[in-house]
Amino acid sequence: MDRGLYVAMTGAKQIMQAQAVNNHNIANVNTTGFRADAVSFASQPIYGPGYATRVNAVAGDAGTDFSNGVVNTTSRSLDIAINGKGFIAVQGADGTEAYTRAGDLRVMESGAVTTVTGLPVLSESGPISVPPSTQVTIGSDGTISVVPLGLSPAAQSQVDRIKLVNPATTALQKGTDGLFHLKAGGKAPTDETVAVTSGALEGSNVNSAQSLVNMIQLQRLYEFQIKSINSADTDEQSAERMMLTS
16 A cells, blocks of 8 residues: 555545544533533554655544533522532442532432432432422532521531532543543542532533634545545556556
8 A cells, every 4th residue: 555545545544543532522512511522633654665765644532621511500509510620429330439510400309409310419428318308408618508497597508418529530431331440540629718609500611703713624525535545546546557557
């Protein structure tokens, strides 16, 4: 295979991968607490017999953008938004502890407190559950208080406290489930400095305008690689005709 053709083909493939990440960000522009993924390109020489005369541009995972999204007031008592840095501890589908910024919580018929996707919200002692209540509120420190059924508001009592953590972002990685996990495994300790705002939700931190610009730029780069492939193919056919007629 012509070396130039191989480089162009590899470039097109890498751009497709970068476009997939960018499109995933755009698809989650309205997802509560979503953190945008990033892609970077690195030069990778092609080694083999002779000199490394060709260099591929290889797309790699550049990590996650941990900047904060816009916080919007919802006035719903079970909606919470992290103030500044920090995460809400939840139980992932595999049973391990994971972390999210999505604070649109629910109380199931069983009393279990979950995320909107059904993942149990954790306290220091495990999944949180509340008794049948007429009112459930969440304090700035994650404390959950309820007014039991049949009792007056004066009977409000604390039942549990959401585990709020603040591990270093360099220690976190985003899983295929969209949740954050510690790279080394294990559990992050509770951080007493993390606070939440009740009755509010943090939106996605995806910059929709920049993501659309990135999509157009990547599309143009892809078209350039395809033109390079076609040019290499045309040059090869011309060379074959010259050899046959010589």
